[in-house]
Each structure stands twice: as structure tokens, then as C-alpha cells.
Amino acid sequence: MLIGNLGKDPDVQHLEGNIAVAKFPLATTETFKDRTGKLVSQTEWHTVVLWRGLAELAQKYLHKSSLVYIEGRLRTRSWDDKDGNRKFATEVVGDNLIMLDKRADAPGQSSPGESSGMEGIGGGDMSMSDPSESLPF
Helix, strand or coil, X not given: CEEEEECCCCEEEEEXXXXXXXXXXXXXXXXXXXXXXCEEEEEEEEEEEEEHHHHHHXXXXXXXXXXXXXXXXXXXXXXXXXXXXXXXXXXXXXXXXXXXXXXXXXXXXXXXXXXXXXXXXXXXXXXCCCHXXXXXX
């Protein structure tokens, strides 16, 4: 599980069979106090890979600096470069993605005060007396 910001726009490619795959760098930052009590921030970079529907979602809604929550698994792959040297890359293959940006921060979204048309999907009164009614499980 990671929460971080995209380092650049997702690079989306379509493979044989029109299967979408998106790849982007994700920065996560940990802040802690050192022995002297000084706050220290340490940033780690991760390569995230999303497949199919998640890749298309990333292409449509994510951009450089987007704040996201990613659940996934580590996958290490290897290959030989042009000089015959063995290379390795460890990537996070995302299984779940939650966009954490405010709605108005995402490209194509409405600005504050504008209606995006999403509030009323499903019709009826959107308020619920029991919050568990909105849970999908």
C-alpha cells in the first residue's frame, strides 16, 4: 500500500488485443525526527504499473503531481541490455487505485461552485441515515 504523488503523467501503451498498460513514477515521502529532534523528510521513488481498466482510468484522470493511493504487489523482472549485462527492475503492479486529489484539482473536472453532474447520479436523495448502506459489501 502506497500513498504518493505522480512524478510525471502516466505513459499508456496498448498491447496486442488492445490491452492497456500504464506506467508512471510515484514519490512517497516519510517524515521523521532524527537523533537531534530535527524533522527529516525522505522520499522514495517507485515505478507503478497498471493494467487494463486501471490503466485507462490513469490515462483519463491522472497527471503529474496527482495524489493517489495504490494497493498492489511487487514484481521484479530482468533482461539483458545491449551489452549483455543482466538488468533488474522492481515495480509495483497495482491492483487497486484511489484518487485522492480534490475534485477541482483533477483535469477536466469542474471548478468550485460548478456542478460536475456527478452528484445526482442514481437519482433520489443522496443523504443516508445509515452510512453502512453505501458500503458495497
